[in-house]
Amino acid sequence: MKVFVIGANGNIGRLISQQLNEKGEEVVAGIRKPEQAAFFEDHDIKTAHVDLLGRPEEMGVTLDGFDAIIFTAGSGGKTGDDMTLLVDLDGAVKSMQAAEIAGVKRYIMVSALWAENRNRWNDAIRPYYAAKFYADEWLRTRTNLDYTIVEPGALTFDKGVGKINISGVEGGSVAREDVARTVVALLDQPQTIKRTIPVITGDTPIKEALKNV
Amino acid sequence: MKVFVIGANGNIGRLISQQLNEKGEEVVAGIRKPEQAAFFEDHDIKTAHVDLLGRPEEMGVTLDGFDAIIFTAGSGGKTGDDMTLLVDLDGAVKSMQAAEIAGVKRYIMVSALWAENRNRWNDAIRPYYAAKFYADEWLRTRTNLDYTIVEPGALTFDKGVGKINISGVEGGSVAREDVARTVVALLDQPQTIKRTIPVITGDTPIKEALKNV
Numbered sequence: 552m553k554v555f556v557i558g559a560n561g562n563i564g565r566l567i568s569q570q571l572n573e574k575g576e577e578v579v580a581g582i583r584k585p586e587q588a589a590f591f592e593d594h595d596i597k598t599a600h601v602d603l604l605g606r607p608e609e610m611g612v613t614l615d616g617f618d619a620i621i622f623t624a625g626s627g628g629k630t631g632d633d634m635t636l637l638v639d640l641d642g643a644v645k646s647m648q649a650a651e652i653a654g655v656k657r658y659i660m661v662s663a664l665w666a667e668n669r670n671r672w673n674d675a676i677r678p679y680y681a682a683k684f685y686a687d688e689w690l691r692t693r694t695n696l697d698y699t700i701v702e703p704g705a706l707t708f709d710k711g712v713g714k715i716n717i718s719g720v721e722g723g724s725v726a727r728e729d730v731a732r733t734v735v736a737l738l739d740q741p742q743t744i745k746r747t748i749p750v751i752t753g754d755t756p757i758k759e760a761l762k763n764v
Numbered sequence: 765m766k767v768f769v770i771g772a773n774g775n776i777g778r779l780i781s782q783q784l785n786e787k788g789e790e791v792v793a794g795i796r797k798p799e800q801a802a803f804f805e806d807h808d809i810k811t812a813h814v815d816l817l818g819r820p821e822e823m824g825v826t827l828d829g830f831d832a833i834i835f836t837a838g839s840g841g842k843t844g845d846d847m848t849l850l851v852d853l854d855g856a857v858k859s860m861q862a863a864e865i866a867g868v869k870r871y872i873m874v875s876a877l878w879a880e881n882r883n884r885w886n887d888a889i890r891p892y893y894a895a896k897f898y899a900d901e902w903l904r905t906r907t908n909l910d911y912t913i914v915e916p917g918a919l920t921f922d923k924g925v926g927k928i929n930i931s932g933v934e935g936g937s938v939a940r941e942d943v944a945r946t947v948v949a950l951l952d953q954p955q956t957i958k959r960t961i962p963v964i965t966g967d968t969p970i971k972e973a974l975k976n977v
Contacts, residue, residue: 606883631844631845632844632845632846632848632849632891633845633848633890633891635845635846635849636845636848636849636853636890636891636894636895637890637891637894640849640894640898641882641894641897641898669854670819677846677849677850678845678846678849678850681849681850681853681854682849684854685853685854685898685902688906689898692905692906693901693905
């Protein structure tokens with residue numbers, strides 16, 4: 552499977568890229584800056600330049616020929632909410648439009664737990680949740696992509712345990728490593744298409760959990 | 765006609781409220797802070813509290829019984845883009861949801877010229893345009909409101925001339941007073957429903973221009 556990772560240099564993006572590579576998939580890490588390439592070269596992973604501030608048409612050329620796109624880019628806490636608007640929201644929507652231009656049907660969005668419910672947004676970072684909400688809503692209602700929206704709980708740097716809960720989730724945390732494993736595992740699972748899946752650390756092996764999505 | 769103005773204390777909001785009042789319409793100025801009421805009391809205009817950071821359900825109670833809603837709120841340049849996300853985008857969408865909850869069909873959005881075309885956004889304030897774009901798109905595609913989106917060109921404090929251009933508009937400026945007149949004039953004009961109307965200073969009297977929208 553030929554997979555393009557947008558936001559590959561993020562914590563989850565690196566894990567996803569490595570896991571896909573180890574699994575033998577043909578992965579290309581989409582990066583913003585040339586100096587981000589070194590990490591991927593060290594792991595024998597190809598890179599390509601992606602500019603989320605650019606045009607969907609340009610991005611569409613880059614995405615041509617891929618089987619799936621994983622969006623895990625985020626402007627992060629170091630930039631202002633101008634970038635939250637232009638990257639996490641508008642950049643995400645551009646990547647969906649680029650996927651459609653390129654004819655790539657499968658699209659995985661890494662979102663955040665409860666992004667779909669304004670009443671449960673984390674008060675400390677409401678603008679971030681708003682951006683995620685409108686990006687996710689565009690994916691659900693304005694595209695014909697075979698999407699899956701993954702909503703991890705509070706992210707930790709713990710070692711992954713390979714077990715998750717995805718039903719009846721109210722809150723909780725999850726290792727980034729297990730979020731990456733979940734994304735990699737659901738890529739070719741058709742029952743996850745057009746679904747929004749909350750993910751926290753749990754007691755069911757990832758593959759098994761995804762069977763009953 | 766019973767009209768509720770959201771963002772009434774802004775420059776355009778005040779003009780719209782005053783013009784509606786002079787025309788004999790039953791206008792209520794939606795304001796955020798109690799101290800904003802003085803201006804409207806001086807002009808014999810009723811006020812009501814609106815919190816765009818609150819819940820649509822609460823706003824819906826306030827909007828109950830009105831014939832039309834005009835949204836002209838904006839967080840402005842003095843606050844950060846966190847408020848651009850939470851007021852100009854999410855606050856706007858909440859007001860649409862509130863309109864639907866209250867059963868108010870007519871909804872006028874004051875937007876910005878070319879908000880619908882990412883390639884023409886003003887580079888200096890792209891986050892603002894992104895917020896307007898996603899709010900306008902929600903109005904167009906996610907509601908059943910009888911909306912009109914008004915897209916003024918560069919806003920001036922000039923005295924209005926009562927004449928506008930709305931077709932073949934590429935760019936230009938317009939007095940806030942004429943934007944307000946345009947909004948007031950199109951409120952009861954059914955041919956403006958579900959239309960996006962660019963507005964710049966021009967040579968056609970406002971009412972006449974709106975006939976051929």
